[in-house]
Each structure stands twice: as structure tokens, then as C-alpha cells.
Amino acid sequence: MTVCILVSPLEASDPTPTDGRLQVVDPGSPQVSVLDLGVTRGDGVFEVLGVVGGHAQAVDAHLSRLQNSAMMLDLPAPDLEAVRAAVLQVVALSEPVPEMLVKIVLTRGVEDAEPAAATCWVIGLPAGDHEEERRRGVSVVLLDRGYPHDISSRAPWLLTGAKTLSYAVNKAALREAARRGADDVVFTSSDGYVLEGPTSTLLARFGTRIWTPAIAQGLLPGTTQAAAFEFFATQGLSTSEVLLRSGQLADADALWLASSVRMLAPVRSVDGWEVPVDQELTAAANAFLLGRVE
Numbered sequence: 253m254t255v256c257i258l259v260s261p262l263e264a265s266d267p268t269p270t271d272g273r274l275q276v277v278d279p280g281s282p283q284v285s286v287l288d289l290g291v292t293r294g295d296g297v298f299e300v301l302g303v304v305g306g307h308a309q310a311v312d313a314h315l316s317r318l319q320n321s322a323m324m325l326d327l328p329a330p331d332l333e334a335v336r337a338a339v340l341q342v343v344a345l346s347e348p349v350p351e352m353l354v355k356i357v358l359t360r361g362v363e364d365a366e367p368a369a370a371t372c373w374v375i376g377l378p379a380g381d382h383e384e385e386r387r388r389g390v391s392v393v394l395l396d397r398g399y400p401h402d403i404s405s406r407a408p409w410l411l412t413g414a415k416t417l418s419y420a421v422n423k424a425a426l427r428e429a430a431r432r433g434a435d436d437v438v439f440t441s442s443d444g445y446v447l448e449g450p451t452s453t454l455l456a457r458f459g460t461r462i463w464t465p466a467i468a469q470g471l472l473p474g475t476t477q478a479a480a481f482e483f484f485a486t487q488g489l490s491t492s493e494v495l496l497r498s499g500q501l502a503d504a505d506a507l508w509l510a511s512s513v514r515m516l517a518p519v520r521s522v523d524g525w526e527v528p529v530d531q532e533l534t535a536a537a538n539a540f541l542l543g544r545v546e
């Protein structure tokens with residue numbers, strides 16, 4: 253059974269004790285108003301975190317990114333302890349399964365409501381089976397995101413780098429990949445830099461160096477990428493954020509897409525040309541990522 257918890261009131265300034273803010277609701281019945289700005293405008297933010305063996309992963313990292321996304325949208329500061337309690341309660345009330353995911357949604361709330369109040373819910377969902385992608389890898393296409401790589405400083409109102417509810421573009425890119433016979437996407441900037449996937453961070457190995465495109469290019473800071481960097485450091489590999497030209501990908505010794513829940517999916521081809529897959533390193537990295545209990 254799917255478990256859903258409404259968190260309300262959500263503002264960090266509200267004195268209501270955390271217990272009084274969480275309400276377990278039926279996810280199959282209506283919970284959100286048709287006037288909610290998250291529904292009508294995609295005006296809100298979200299997070300998705302993996303749960304492995306009943307343990308919610310990287311909760312602090314996801315909460316801090318939720319807070320940052322909320323700040324970028326000028327949403328009221330959410331009570332992170334109430335959200336954390338909801339995440340843990342969703343996991344505790346869910347049927348024990350090897351892997352699941354928890355989604356946190358935070359919207360600007362009902363339009364013109366007095367007083368204004370954010371809407372927030374936390375829901376546990378099945379994780380799907382990602383074994384095949386973790387092992388065999390994914391084919392990707394490069395798609396132009398249409399912005400130069402310095403867009404976030406030139407036009408911060410575009411909210412690049414925030415995990416907003418407006419993921420229609422990301423979904424459209426994935427459909428375009430499917431039309432081209434590929435599994436996934438790596439966005440490029442209009443001036444030729446490699447960015448990120450619609451739901452993942454790109455990692456590249458060049459010899460003993462592991463690189464990821466710099467988040468200053470308006471990218472979402474990946475929690476999985478951060479944890480993967482910890483793993484690669486234990487393997488004696490150096491890690492850094494860089495500006496990477498799309499032409500450089502052809503020289504990579506390995507590429508991965510990193511994301512919560514799926515973890516590291518090796519890239520086996522880009523626009524039809526083959527990329528080497530390092531099965532051993534990938535399996536070790538995924539074992540590390542799945543085994544995290546921080």
C-alpha cells in the first residue's frame with residue numbers, strides 16, 4: 253500500500269509541534285486543491301530519495317537541496333525537521349521492500365489563499381527494477397538545452413539548478429530520446445558544453461580523473477554524484493567539477509549517469525557511438541551507493 257503524509261502547517265516559524273503537523277492520508281483520494289499553484293503553474297519544488305533495505309538515503313543532502321530550491325523560488329522556508337519526520341514515517345509505515353523511493357513535494361499552495369500557506373506532502377512509491385540499467389548501461393543522446401553555459405548568472409529567474417515541479421521539459425527530452433531510439437539524455441549548452449541529464453548528473457572518467465560538469469552552469473547539485481565522488485576518492489581517483497566540451501566525451505574512458513534510486517547507470521553509447529563500460533568499477537560504485545547508511 254502506498255503511504256502518503258501531508259505536512260501542514262509547513263513554515264519553519266510555526267510553533268505547532270512536529271507530531272501535530274503530520275497527517276497520514278489516503279493517496280487514492282483527492283488531497284490537493286484544483287487551485288493549488290503546484291498543479292496549475294508547476295510552482296513548487298520536489299525531491300526524490302532512495303530507500304534501500306528500509307533506510308532512507310542521504311536525507312540531509314536532499315533536505316538541504318529542498319531548502320535551497322525553495323529559497324530560489326522565494327517560497328517560505330520549510331520546516332525541515334517536520335519534512336524529515338514525514339520521510340521517516342513514510343518509510344516506517346511502508347511495506348518492507350528491498351528498494352523504494354520517497355518523493356517530497358512542496359508547492360506555493362492555493363492561489364490567493366489568506367493566509368498564504370505552502371502545500372507539502374511526502375509519498376512512498378515503488379522504485380522499479382534498475383538492475384539491468386546499472387549493469388548493462390544506457391544509450392544516450394545529446395540534446396541542446398538552448399541556453400549558454402553561464403545562463404544561471406545571466407538569468408537567475410530561469411531557475412536552472414532548482415528542482416522545480418516544472419519538469420515537462422525534462423520529460424519531453426526523454427520522449428525525444430525514445431523517438432531517437434535511446435534510453436536517456438545528456439543536455440548540452442547552446443555554446444557546446446556538456447550539462448546534465450533530465451533526471452541525472454553526468455560523471456566521466458579520464459584515466460585516474462573523475463569529472464562532473466560544474467554546477468555553476470545552472471545544474472542541479474547531485475546527491476548521488478557527491479556520494480559517488482566519495483567512493484571514487486577511496487579508489488585513489490581524483491574528482492573535480494569542470495567545464496567539459498561535448499567533443500571531449502569521445503575521449504572518456506567511462507561515462508555514467510548518476511541519480512538517486514537508479515544510482516550509477518554506465519553510458520554505453522552517445523549518439524550511437526560506443527563508450528567503454530567499466531563493469532567492475534560500476535558494480536563496486538553501486539554496491540557502495542546502495543550500502544550507504546549515513
Ligand SMILES: Cc1ncc(COP(=O)(O)O)c(C=O)c1O
Pocket residue numbers: 300448449450451452453472473474475476477510511512513
Ligand atoms: C536535473 C537533475 N540533475 C541531476 C539529478 C540527480 O540528482 P540526485 O543524484 O540527487 O538524485 C536529478 C535528479 O532527479 C535531476 O532531476
